[in-house]
Amino acid sequence: MPTTLTIAADSLPARLAARRPDSHKGDYGSVGILGGSPGMVGAVLLAGRAALYCGAGRVYVGSLDDRLTLDPVCPELMIVAAEAIPALSSPACLVIGPGLGLSGGARRLLANALRVEHSLLLDADALNLIARDAELLAALTLRRHGISTRTIITPHPGEAARLLGVDTGAIQADRESAIRELVALTGATVVLKGHASLVHSPGQPIWRNTTGNPGMAAPGMGDVLAGMIAALQVQGLGLEHAAVLAVWLHGQAGDDAVAAGCGPAGLTASEVVGFARRALARLQSSDKEG
16 A cells, blocks of 8 residues: 655645746647637636746647637737647646536547547546546556556546545545546556645555635636646656646645635635745755755
8 A cells, every 4th residue: 555645845746946047938848738619618718827837838729619710818828729739849748627517529628639649638528528438448547558657637526526436425424435446447647636635646646635715616716727737747747746836736735825814704716826936936946055
């Protein structure tokens, strides 16, 4: 049975390297976000903004709603039709699921995404589609052969329950057993979201988070986390270490927001994005001083 480790500021297994003075945006990776069906475009925008604010060099948003052409908050996001998202230059991570929906078009996008050779993060409706489709689940499990270190899934308890064919109560009753089962099922690194989020990779210890608060039980928080994980990974961290750092940073941003008077009631995912950038900068500044 894997050891359980604590995710705290003094126990983070890896940090981002300092940026070289002569670096350019291509050195900091490419993130693609696929999803955003009509009525759920906000999900891909939140994930994209989080990736930008956490330092990704290029961020592409592929939306299933063709009315989305510009993010006025972050015009740096490169927005295209979901089917037209370009090949991502390495280092790269593709996120699929935020606001994806369960349509036939969404399934086709997911089937294609499961074939990419670079890092892949599956969230939200990508997981719901896999839970009800044996062919998609088989494609996911095939990724464990040779590229398992480049696949991560980020279910909340309901999505985890659907993947394992149980009810949400069973997940919450023994979260550590649930995350071990999810890793065994998929071969991927898993982030089981919720109070004291867990991170677990094949053959590694389980990590248990210590940051965050009930104000983060709000729409879009998972989309923000997905973008953060992708951004940290393309800047040089392995998926497990990117997930551990992002989970801590996400919760710390939520705690900082509440300390600043933004909640807990009424705290929004959009607010957490800004606080995440500040918390990351503070962490990197402390690394320099150390």
